[in-house]
Amino acid sequence: MRPARMPLVLVLVSACRAASPGENAPIVQPGAPGQPSRVITAEAAAALPSPAHTAADVRFMQGMIGHHAQALEMTGLLATRTSSDDMRKLAKRIEVSQADEIKMMQEWLASRGEPLPDPHAHHADDAALMPGMLTREEMGRLAAARGPEFDRLFLRYMIKHHEGALVMVRELFATPGAAQEAEIFAFASEVEADQRMEIQRMAAMLKELEG
Amino acid sequence: MKSMITRAGCVLALVCFAVSAGPAQERAASPAANDPRVSLKPGLKNAGVAISNMELIANVPKPPGFFDPKAPAGEPTEPERPQGAPEEADTAKPGEKPRPQRSSLNYANSDLAFQGNRLFAGNFSGVNIYDIANPANPKLLASIVCPGGQGDVSVYRNLLFMSVEQTRGRLDCGTQGVQEKVSPERFVGVRIFDITDIRKPRQVASVQTCRGSHTHTLLVDPKDAANVYVYGSGTSPVRPGDELAGCSGGAPDEDPNTALFSIDVIQVPLAAPDKAKVVNRPRIFADPKTGAIAGLEKKREAAPGVQAASETNQCHDITVFPEIGLAAGACSGNGILLDISDPVNPVRLDAVADKNFAYWHSATFNNDGTKVIFTDEWGGGTRPRCRATDPPEWGANAIFDIVDRKLQFRSYYKLPPPQTEQENCVAHNGSLVPVPGRDIMVQSWYQGGISVFDFTDSARPVEIAYFDRGPVDAKQLVTAGHWSAYWYNGHIYGAEIARGLDVLRLKPSEHLTKNELDAALLVRFEEFNAQQQPRIAWPANATVARAYLDQLARTNALPAERLTALRTALDRKDRAQLEQAAAEIQSLAASATGRDAARLRELAAALKGALAPAP
Numbered sequence: 093m094r095p096a097r098m099p100l101v102l103v104l105v106s107a108c109r110a111a112s113p114g115e116n117a118p119i120v121q122p123g124a125p126g127q128p129s130r131v132i133t134a135e136a137a138a139a140l141p142s143p144a145h146t147a148a149d150v151r152f153m154q155g156m157i158g159h160h161a162q163a164l165e166m167t168g169l170l171a172t173r174t175s176s177d178d179m180r181k182l183a184k185r186i187e188v189s190q191a192d193e194i195k196m197m198q199e200w201l202a203s204r205g206e207p208l209p210d211p212h213a214h215h216a217d218d219a220a221l222m223p224g225m226l227t228r229e230e231m232g233r234l235a236a237a238r239g240p241e242f243d244r245l246f247l248r249y250m251i252k253h254h255e256g257a258l259v260m261v262r263e264l265f266a267t268p269g270a271a272q273e274a275e276i277f278a279f280a281s282e283v284e285a286d287q288r289m290e291i292q293r294m295a296a297m298l299k300e301l302e303g
Numbered sequence: 304m305k306s307m308i309t310r311a312g313c314v315l316a317l318v319c320f321a322v323s324a325g326p327a328q329e330r331a332a333s334p335a336a337n338d339p340r341v342s343l344k345p346g347l348k349n350a351g352v353a354i355s356n357m358e359l360i361a362n363v364p365k366p367p368g369f370f371d372p373k374a375p376a377g378e379p380t381e382p383e384r385p386q387g388a389p390e391e392a393d394t395a396k397p398g399e400k401p402r403p404q405r406s407s408l409n410y411a412n413s414d415l416a417f418q419g420n421r422l423f424a425g426n427f428s429g430v431n432i433y434d435i436a437n438p439a440n441p442k443l444l445a446s447i448v449c450p451g452g453q454g455d456v457s458v459y460r461n462l463l464f465m466s467v468e469q470t471r472g473r474l475d476c477g478t479q480g481v482q483e484k485v486s487p488e489r490f491v492g493v494r495i496f497d498i499t500d501i502r503k504p505r506q507v508a509s510v511q512t513c514r515g516s517h518t519h520t521l522l523v524d525p526k527d528a529a530n531v532y533v534y535g536s537g538t539s540p541v542r543p544g545d546e547l548a549g550c551s552g553g554a555p556d557e558d559p560n561t562a563l564f565s566i567d568v569i570q571v572p573l574a575a576p577d578k579a580k581v582v583n584r585p586r587i588f589a590d591p592k593t594g595a596i597a598g599l600e601k602k603r604e605a606a607p608g609v610q611a612a613s614e615t616n617q618c619h620d621i622t623v624f625p626e627i628g629l630a631a632g633a634c635s636g637n638g639i640l641l642d643i644s645d646p647v648n649p650v651r652l653d654a655v656a657d658k659n660f661a662y663w664h665s666a667t668f669n670n671d672g673t674k675v676i677f678t679d680e681w682g683g684g685t686r687p688r689c690r691a692t693d694p695p696e697w698g699a700n701a702i703f704d705i706v707d708r709k710l711q712f713r714s715y716y717k718l719p720p721p722q723t724e725q726e727n728c729v730a731h732n733g734s735l736v737p738v739p740g741r742d743i744m745v746q747s748w749y750q751g752g753i754s755v756f757d758f759t760d761s762a763r764p765v766e767i768a769y770f771d772r773g774p775v776d777a778k779q780l781v782t783a784g785h786w787s788a789y790w791y792n793g794h795i796y797g798a799e800i801a802r803g804l805d806v807l808r809l810k811p812s813e814h815l816t817k818n819e820l821d822a823a824l825l826v827r828f829e830e831f832n833a834q835q836q837p838r839i840a841w842p843a844n845a846t847v848a849r850a851y852l853d854q855l856a857r858t859n860a861l862p863a864e865r866l867t868a869l870r871t872a873l874d875r876k877d878r879a880q881l882e883q884a885a886a887e888i889q890s891l892a893a894s895a896t897g898r899d900a901a902r903l904r905e906l907a908a909a910l911k912g913a914l915a916p917a918p
Contacts, residue, residue: 117366117442117443117444117445117446117502118445118446118502118503119366119367119368119445119446119448120445120446120447120448120502120503120504121447121448121449121476122447122449122476122496122504122505122506123475123476123505123506124474124475124476124506124509125474125506125507125508125509125577126506126507126577127475127505127506128505129503129504129505129506131503132368132448134366134367134368137367137368137446137448138367138368138370140368140448140478140479141478141479142371142409142450142478142479142480143471143479143480185661185697188692188693189661189681189682192682192686192687193686196685196686196780199779199780261540262540265470265539265540266484266540267484268482268483268484269480269482270470271469271470272469272470272471272480272481273409274408274409274411274427274469275408275409275685277469277470277471278408278683278684278685279683279685281538281539281683282682282683282685285538285635285662285683286661286662286681286682286683288635288636289635289636289661289662292636293658
């Protein structure tokens, strides 16, 4: 924790000269290439429609919360079962990223008035699991493993788990009308980039372990 | 719902345990925790500010049409408060349940481009064009409404370029999106606007690409006066081939035409920009020996835990430096160095991986072309990644030297003070501050603010100035902060996602003398696009000579009496003394080493130049 202290706070707003409101600056909405542009009023600009989030977006966020939650259960097993610093470092990155992303997804749903998923949804029947998720049997096997055997199993399972997340992103983007809103587009893209990188990292580690 | 939160709480406890047990050092223990940037007051419009060695001279809130009237973080556009009026509360009244704020990425400010007295401020909804003839009072000239991407912008003569990647992007700049999976109305790629009439830009071309354009890089080839080039970096899934012919996203060993594992090279004929088209999708990740498209796959590092960089199939951003014929690509899993002497056919010279990097995001060369700074956008920019618990080498800059056209790692640089859970923060866009004789960069860190640092010694970067506001909201993370911060003709312009355009000025300090700053102020560009680095050249004159003298004083390379004599000679314009000194300094340079050798050489030239009549 950081010690509480009085920060040196300078409020500069009053020191700034008031910026010009830019009166008479036109708001231009261009047409397609070769077509004329039109000038619209500020009111019209503010009233322009934006794509709303869709049911597929909500399902993605709800499903991904459970998906992430299982990744955290997996990393939660790691501390007492591995002896590898690299494994700890890997798990830390997954934990930091995914715990924070769960928060983000919950906020995304809440601020749009959409229900948060049942906290035990990811413990449902194996058949109802999101892509890449571990079955109960697999979770049990992971929990029972120790040392290098745990590391190998963890990497294999987490690669599969992450690949499932990539499938979820792909399915989202393939759904007509989905991921049009900026936040979910950015988030889904970030999940794709982040987990793709981690898959590569884990594949390399697995290769080292398996020789 | 409740138990979900409890579960998250358990998880966070585990995370904390892992932190204390892990190898990463805690930043909270460092002196940075005493930094004035820690614990700033939250607020959208009245946040606490910590500033060092610079001053904020203007803040221009976002104009109408570029905020969501329903989202507080998107409405910093109310008229300026009259003098003496009470401050508006940013937070809910006591007892009132705060409405959840939506971070309004739809209206986020993003990248900046410059031309003459004009500043082009990209936004997820379009572009705002400002007149910055008086940097302390930017005036809005026109706004373009045209959503579909982050609003990455570049400008060249009468052409304005803009990246589009979102599936909502439309050819006609409509805001309603595209619902169909395949549609002739969808546009993702690079838009080109004609800005001859700055108050009424029109779209002249939309260059469709398979993966859209997350970012793009303008490339003016010194050898090709008829065309300008654009490197498009697409990071989205590949579009269906029935929407854009020739697009497929198969695995590289099965699909030789896959749109993965490439960038788009767009050629724009200046006489007919409407004829702009993709002229190449170079396989910059290919194995030069086997020709395998996914060539970086085989490059594996020996140490366990070091990522394999196998699936690098895209660049996030590319920075070109045409004068030296090099480009640095920040390509998701790798940092790469490209030879761009033939702009249509870039050739990879080197590729590096870094076990601490989550996502290679952007690159900046130093002015000599001997160093590259790569950024790691861990968390994608919308999440807090500068907390005390986040390791200093994660979500940071990695500084490399270029030795024999290969990249050699030297150090990491991360924003020194920790930021809160409510502040999205990670390394982001910046540019060089043109102080001769030193390598200095100004960089944005989202809600971490702006940090100016010296990396003259690439192994030991040092912060020399900063600007930071408190979080937008005390309780929750509302996406905001500086997307980009660039030096342009004497000022630093910062694009704040939620709070508009900031204009700042560096002040002389113990880290930067007035002479050094005055020398930086001499550098003027007619156009500036941060991803196309121009070679900075300084005039040989007395101002620049004084800047070098201050640096040689700092490194004790010249004795104090010598420095005093030279400064006096410059003040008196003493021809005989300056001529003699220039010759002596020149010979001193021959025996000096490191950066001081170059400084002495440049000083000798500047002493001679100080005698010449101004052109």
